[in-house]
Amino acid sequence: MTRKLAAGNWKMNGTSADLAEVETLLQNLGGVQTDVLICPPATLLHRMSEMASDSILATGGQTCDAKLSGAHTGDLSAEMLKDAGATYVILGHSERRDDHGETSEDIREKARAALASDLTAVVCLGESEAQRDAENTLDIIGGQLAGSIPDDVTADRLVVAYEPIWAIGTGRVPTLEQISEVHDFIRARLIRRFGETTGAQISILYGGSVKPTNASDIFAVPNVDGALVGGASLKAADFIQIINALDAA
Numbered sequence: 001m002t003r004k005l006a007a008g009n010w011k012m013n014g015t016s017a018d019l020a021e022v023e024t025l026l027q028n029l030g031g032v033q034t035d036v037l038i039c040p041p042a043t044l045l046h047r048m049s050e051m052a053s054d055s056i057l058a059t060g061g062q063t064c065d066a067k068l069s070g071a072h073t074g075d076l077s078a079e080m081l082k083d084a085g086a087t088y089v090i091l092g093h094s095e096r097r098d099d100h101g102e103t104s105e106d107i108r109e110k111a112r113a114a115l116a117s118d119l120t121a122v123v124c125l126g127e128s129e130a131q132r133d134a135e136n137t138l139d140i141i142g143g144q145l146a147g148s149i150p151d152d153v154t155a156d157r158l159v160v161a162y163e164p165i166w167a168i169g170t171g172r173v174p175t176l177e178q179i180s181e182v183h184d185f186i187r188a189r190l191i192r193r194f195g196e197t198t199g200a201q202i203s204i205l206y207g208g209s210v211k212p213t214n215a216s217d218i219f220a221v222p223n224v225d226g227a228l229v230g231g232a233s234l235k236a237a238d239f240i241q242i243i244n245a246l247d248a249a
């Protein structure tokens, strides 16, 4: 069995005033069975973690450095995220791969650091529109998966997120068949690499324009164990609907 996870990625959004949304969310999580995560900007991580400490809401970072400490101005280690209350960290988001030139090898090193600090790594994979048009999607996903995930993962410390780049922030969502094809492929690769038990237990999230209106359909797709939600995680009223849809799936 995989664990279901509704994860919000706030990206570079949110100041103190937006913690009111977290307050509202916390008031609406009673009875929710699925795991819930928000990865706020690092400036809000500690405060959000304190707010959520008696709840099912987990918090996480949006990236971390592969190194433990040292002269790396502006960077944060996995241990620092952990110290601020995080239990997860998103790694290899396409915006990091594109904006900061992160390679799959870099992401694997960061994932090793995350695991060493006892954080769960949410490793993101996704093809560009040009790669999909050229029918290279599965090759790209397979390569990113092989390169970005360390060998010594356990199912409770790794989550994989499939986020087609062309679906992020665009309102364009793949067909359910397209989502199904990629998620089945990821599941098969995880089983091939990590064995029947571990490979079958790693949660696979879909991300890219998930909204309250399409969440239930997406969660009905086999091997979709949850969502990595950007824009719709910023407002509690939207995110709670997505969480409830996952709970009901």
Ligand code: 13P
Binding pocket: 009, 093, 163, 167, 168, 169, 170, 171, 207, 208, 209, 210, 228, 229, 230, 231, 232
């Ligand atoms: P949107 O939900 O805003 O499309 O963002 C998806 C995403 O990139 C989450 O990591």
